[in-house]
Amino acid sequence: MPDDPRPPAPGRADPPGPPARDEGPALDELAARAEVLVCAGPGGVGKTTTAAAIAVHAALQGRRACVVTIDPAKRLADALGLAALGNEPHLVEGPWPEPGGLWALMLDTKSTFDDLVHRYAGGSAQAEAILANRFYRNISGALSGTQEYMAVEKLYELHETGRFDLVVVDTPPTRQALDFLDAPRRLMRFLDNRIFRLLMMPTRAGLRAVNVATQLFLRTVSRVVGGEVVREALAFFTAFEGMEQGFRERTDRVEALLRSPSTAFVLVATPRAGATAEAAYFAAKLGEAGLGVAAVVENRVFPHFGVPAALLEGKDAPTPAPGGYAALLANAADLDRVATSEDVHIASLVEHTPGAALVRVPFLAEEVHDLDGLVTVARHLFPGAG
């Protein structure tokens, strides 16, 4: 995608975005008050687990919380009963105090898109024509950005039902963090594509309306990728005619929800160079968009054990490994070194997210694949909670 922004190279300072809030609420306040929480961040940092743990906490506090996950690890999905279910929230059994509860849902991009088509089609004939079109099936399955758009769409839909006090969404592992914010507009741009608008003109104004350059261009496209492809795309855009308005209005409302004061962004990262650079970039982009990061969650943080620095100086693990006391010092020195280097990354991300609350979740001994695991993560996320 030619207009994709690129994350900055590590080391280049981004201008920090304007702080969205002078004094950010702590994460527990967000979980208690917000209606929508969006967990964003680079791939592989634990966004899904964080989103689910926030929802678990809110449910334990008596809120009706729904978590929308994109790509949960299989065991966690099984534990939440997600594997067998469709595109609807499913109540997860747990010790939720009245009226609280935890609902979970694994996003089904295609059925979410199909629902939208049904909603805005001028009738069942139009809807069916679109749903049967191969080009549409590709859009709903493979177009980059569709998953991101459908994640926010689902979020909007769930929020609108009024069934939940809090909807927490885990964003797709995009290679460009911005896709999530940009996806609805990008899809609209795609559906508005100028070339295909021109291509459709013959059906309305006669072939001469298409200028020579466009004809040549389309002939070339057909030559390279085959005429079938162009015909199918044309059929799609013809079938889609008249639905753009509905989609556009919906997109505006989705965006308004993302900008609403009851929505907050939680930036999830790990204190490594690459993840920090990506997360800082995302924070800057949110700032540019007039949105702010309300909280930063640093996952998989190596703990500091508090062994005095004087004892550890020069205590690198020699080879072959020593035994006894020397080994203990070498180990403490190793762990201290990695924790100290992580502090630098955490400090850097804090600098890029003025006003945001910071929570550190340590490198946990056990992987999280059930409700108990999520409760453990929630304890780290909300240390003040009982």
Next chain:
Amino acid sequence: MEPRAFCSQSNVVIVAGKGGVGKTTVAATLAVTAARSGLRTLLVDVESTGSLPALFGRSAPLDYRSVTLVPATDGRGAISARAVTPDDALVEYLDDHGLRRVSKRMATTGTLELVATAIPGIKDILVLGKVKQLEQSGPARSQPAGGPGPGTPEPGAGPGPDLIVVDAPAAGHAVTFLTTARGMLDAIGVGPIRAQSADVLELLTDPARCQVLLVTLPEETPVNELVETAFHLEDRAGVKLAPVVVNGLIPPLALPDDAAEAAAAAGVEVSPAVAAALDAAGAFRRRRQDLQAAQVERLAAELPLPQLHLPLLWTSDLGAAEVETLAVALEGAVAGLPATPGIAPDGARREQGGR
């Protein structure tokens, strides 16, 4: 196995793995290992995120032109790097096919997005098609597949790189990335894209030209995903899998479980607070060592591929020095592989008279 032999097993190595496992770091490490053994190496970044050049101390993201990251020095091959993105690959493809006049327009009007939607996978074909072209520019590539003949020029003599290391898209997409060519051949009857797909499939399924190296962390979910990806790739893509790299292993260290006692034995006096901190740090490491040992064992049980282990370097900042350290570690791991892994299992089986 010698590092040079290891790095010469195929012209292209595609490095793939789940997000966060260190896929880019391993791609850089492999390139440095190859360069240390005298091979001229090209790193190809298909996403151009800037993290690859950062490992060589460069801040600018890669673009479509090749840049030298590390020049050749005595005995070491040069490492160069470039991005290969679908848009750039498409423009070049059209230029090469005499369609220069429309190529610019196609790229700027968003038509690629439309075409890519009409034919999901065309982006992967364009990128891999470009990789194939780069591979063909390497030395002695006119040789038929199946190993270098006696007339093979010395590596380093040809115009192109000896080894191409591709930093693939994050897993999940990696399977699509590598299985697209077959799907395209089934879907498209004629035309240049079909020809391109056939070329790509030929590259991917020839183990002397291309292998896939999967990377994981010694943790449950990454190991599960690696195993799943490995079987998908073998079944559906027909690619040859190189040994898997297990990244970020905490180096084993024997630790006593009572710091106060150990200190006393060493004739040192420590306060109870310090002893407690040392014990906590020791318990943390022991726990992690046990967990990762269990995952390494499980990976070995579930996936019959040799493993190459890379250590955790106790820093979250990786630069040229750390990549060099990892390259040395990779050489050590490679030394533990049998000299000709492609042949040894068959030979062993024959000796035992079959399974």
